[in-house]
Amino acid sequence: MKRLQLVDSPYLVKEAKVCEVRQMTEHEKYFKLMLRDEPDLDHEPGQFVMVSIFGVGEAPISICSSPTKKGYFELVVRKVGKVTSAIHRLEVGDTVGIRGPFGRGFPVRILEGNDLLFVAGGLGLVPLRSLVDFVIDNRRDFGRVHILLGCRSPKDILFKDEVESWARRIDVDFSCTVDRADPDWKGNVGLITSLIPGVDLDPTRTFAVVVGPPIMYRFVIKELLKKGIPEKQIIVSLERHMKCGIGKCGHCQIGNYYCCQDGPVFSYDEIKDNLEAL
Ligand SMILES: Cc1cc2nc3c(=O)[nH]c(=O)nc-3n(C[C@H](O)[C@H](O)[C@H](O)COP(=O)(O)OP(=O)(O)OC[C@H]3O[C@@H](n4cnc5c(N)ncnc54)[C@H](O)[C@@H]3O)c2cc1C
Ligand code: FES
Incomplete structure (x- = not known):
């Protein structure tokens, strides 16, 4: 046997x-x-x-x-x-x-050679940090890098030392905003969407990678489309309730996809019909 x-x-x-x-x-x-x-x-x-x-x-x-x-x-x-x-x-x-x-991670080989716009809201910085660090460790393989970070308040910023080191780099454009400032905060105040119009980018060669709470996607994607970034070049990472993690139980279904196996990373054109319902 x-x-x-x-x-x-x-x-x-x-x-x-x-x-x-x-x-x-x-x-x-x-x-x-x-x-x-x-x-x-x-x-x-x-x-x-x-x-x-x-x-x-x-x-x-x-x-x-x-x-x-x-x-x-x-x-x-x-x-x-x-x-x-x-x-x-x-x-x-x-x-x-x-x-x-x-799961399917970020499409690193497709991103190579292109400009990148990272948009992280709150805990969204956690999965995004694996890609930001990968890009920084292989900096020559990528074009311009913009990082936009949004948090509820300065005390909610994750990886503070690392985020400050990104802000100091000359090969990274970094902006951060908080919803609510404290007396020591000298930076931007407002939603992360307010940072997008000011980013100087070439939409034909920019991939936007967006990770944050569900409410953020709709508004951020609207701004990215206004900048002319094609739907295929907008990459999101989604969270669903999961049990098996390997495409067996159906708990994480989004339309025709299982988030655990087909995602959690999707391009906006793959997922746009289901994004509103999340
Ligand atoms: C692909 C993926 C990656 C994730 N990465 C992280 C991460 O890096 N760090 C992190 O802290 N969390 C992450 N999460 C969310 C995390 O899995 C949930 O917070 C966790 O499963 C909750 O379990 P619990 O037993 O503590 O909570 P429970 O006691 O089961 O539930 C407590 C509360 O959390 C909510 N909740 C439960 N599961 C989820 C879920 N999957 N998504 C959103 N809300 C949920 C419930 O509705 C309830 O309101 C991720 C989820 C997914 C699907
Ligand atoms: S968690 Fe079971 S199918 Fe995705």
């Missing part, structure tokens, strides 16, 4: 050790992890893993580190419920279960 091989099964849970934990903002924590039996996850920017906490459950979480960083991977988790609260209780030295990487 043929024995069941679990070695390459998407159901196989790999063990990963927590190497670093940092409180990033009031609700978000950063985790650096290392797989126990493999050197690397071998992921693409924009993919996610299913993180499991024994006896509690599993949740899809974006890998926020670039595959150019070897020997570890990074996650940022917002505490919203059962699994994410259990993840927040993890300490250095603890072990978690990991399945994946899963």
Whole structure:
């Protein structure tokens, strides 16, 4: 009788050790992890893993580190419920279960040689950071890079030191805005859409990569289309409730697509008929 091989099964849970934990903002924590039996996850920017906490459950979480960083991977988790609260209780030295990487990431090979406009709203910076870091680590392979970041308030800005280092680079145009300023804030105040008209770009060779809360997409995409960026060149990453993560259960369906397998990254022309309903 043929024995069941679990070695390459998407159901196989790999063990990963927590190497670093940092409180990033009031609700978000950063985790650096290392797989126990493999050197690397071998992921693409924009993919996610299913993180499991024994006896509690599993949740899809974006890998926020670039595959150019070897020997570890990074996650940022917002505490919203059962699994994410259990993840927040993890300490250095603890072990978690990991399945994946899963999903279709950002189309890096298509983006190469083109100008990029990154638009990140709030927690959207988490999956986007894996691509921004990949681009910065391979800077010569890409054209002009614009990064627009929008947050509720200055204290909600994730990866503050890194974001400041992007702002200082001469090969990156960076702008940030907050909905509500505090007395020390010297930057823009207003919605992220207010930054788009001022970006100097060539729409024929610009790919816009947009990640943020569902409400943001409609307004941001409207501004990008006004700038003349073709629908095929607008890339979004979507979040749906997920169970299996591998196209079996149907929980994450968006129109004809399974977000876990066909996405989470889509071009706007693929998903535009379903975006309004999300
Ligand atoms: C592809 C993908 C990537 C993700 N990446 C990240 C990430 O990098 N960091 C991060 O903090 N979160 C991320 N999420 C969201 C995260 O998976 C959910 O917050 C998590 O599953 C909630 O589990 P819970 O048991 O803590 O909450 P529950 O106790 O199940 O629910 C608490 C609340 O969260 C809502 N919720 C549950 N699941 C989701 C979901 N998938 N999307 C939105 N709301 C949800 C529920 O409706 C409820 O209101 C991602 C989701 C997807 C699909
Ligand atoms: S999560 Fe099961 S089909 Fe996508």
